[in-house]
Amino acid sequence: MTDDEILAEFRAADALLEGHFILSSGLRSPRYLQCARVLMDGARAERLARALAAKLPTELSESIDVVVSPAMGGVIIGHEMGRALGKPAMFLERPDGVFHFRRGFALEKGQKVLMVEDVVTTGLSSREAILAVEEAGGVVIGEASLVDRSSGKADLGVPFTPLIRIDVPTYDANDLPEELAAIPAVKPGSRAAA
Helix, strand or coil: CCHHHHHHHHHHCCCEEEEEEECCCCCEEEEEECHHHHHCCHHHHHHHHHHHHHHCCHHHHCCCCEEEEECCCCHHHHHHHHHHHCCCEEEEECCCCCCEECCCCCCCCCCEEEEEEEEECCCHHHHHHHHHHHHCCCEEEEEEEEEECCCCCCCCCCCEEEEEECCCCCECCCCCCHHHHCCCCECCCCCCCC
16 A cells, blocks of 8 residues: 555545644644544455555564554554454553553463554553563564654664654644644543653
8 A cells, every 4th residue: 555545544534633632642743643533444444454464574474473452542453463464463451551461361481472553653652562562471573553653763672664654743732833732632542641
């Protein structure tokens, strides 16, 4: 898929939003990609996951034992990536603020994991999830996401393959441009702002 085709999928799902958004990192942005909306259509989610799986380096995709994603945002795309790669998919949760496996999910020591997210902005959730996988005995060999909106700045400590890179400005809440400060902020994500 080309970048235009990927963005067309987001537009068709009314998932490319404009306004004043509080990101899960606490940063503010004038645009938000609501991946939950783009993934609510099963056929669209499958197309996007297959396109993302096809972008993975062959050596990486052939080494994956299991796909893991952080809840909430990564659950659907993680499941679809597992299906596209023919690998089991599980997810991490953080009911107490720290990621860990629940619901009977467990890794065997040394299992090679592909971490899958919907969007990477600062990489905080990814790094927290990678640490949880390592503490559970797994080895994260790479990360994939639908969207990289970090402007290439997120250091995840593993090879990173996004389906699309979108450079959208982000701002500290105390340093907003006038036009953004004039609009009420909304928090569309699944995590409390920092």
